Amino acid sequence: MNPLARKSDIFTENLPEEVVLYDKTNNKVHCLKKTAAAIWESSDGTRTVDDLAHLVEGKLGAPVDRKLVLQALAELEKAGLLEAGSGIDSEVESTSRREAVGKLVMAGSALVATIVAAAPKAHASNRGPSTPPPLPICHNPPDPPPPPISHRPPGSPFAPRKRF
Secondary structure (H helix, E strand, O other): OOOEEOOOOEEEEEOOOEEEEEEOOOOEEEEEEHHHHHHHHHOEOOOOHHHHHHHHHHHHOOOOOHHHHHHHHHHHHHOOOEOOOOOHHHHHHHOOHHHHHHHHHHHOOOOEEEEEOOOHHHHHOOOOOOOOOOOOOOOOOOOOOOOOOOOOOOOOOOOOOOOO
């Protein structure tokens, strides 16, 4: 099995701790942790799971084993980020899911998070082509600034004098 990343109609934004993908075909945004991002970027259809583990380990400078790569590939496939027919599920089933999930719990969380984005037409339908989006309304106004503090000592010639 040589997984192949789906890259058509996907826009990529690299951030310091993750990669954000926008899937134009189904209006979904995917946030990939470093490990999943490295696996997705390296899945060119020529590399095996073991090749990906070694390659990602070299990129990240941290140990990456076959089980973690398989779990990331399963999440990428579930998110629709791999080309159809990769056969990832059958290979993931042959490994222990309990071990893979335990490894993810120790790593912090899932490798791929997906949210559904609003369709671009829904936002633009109520405005003209050059009208910017409305600014968010602040419901909690900021606190007023504190009154100025006088730094003059009480007995100084510049201290305010009492009037009689």
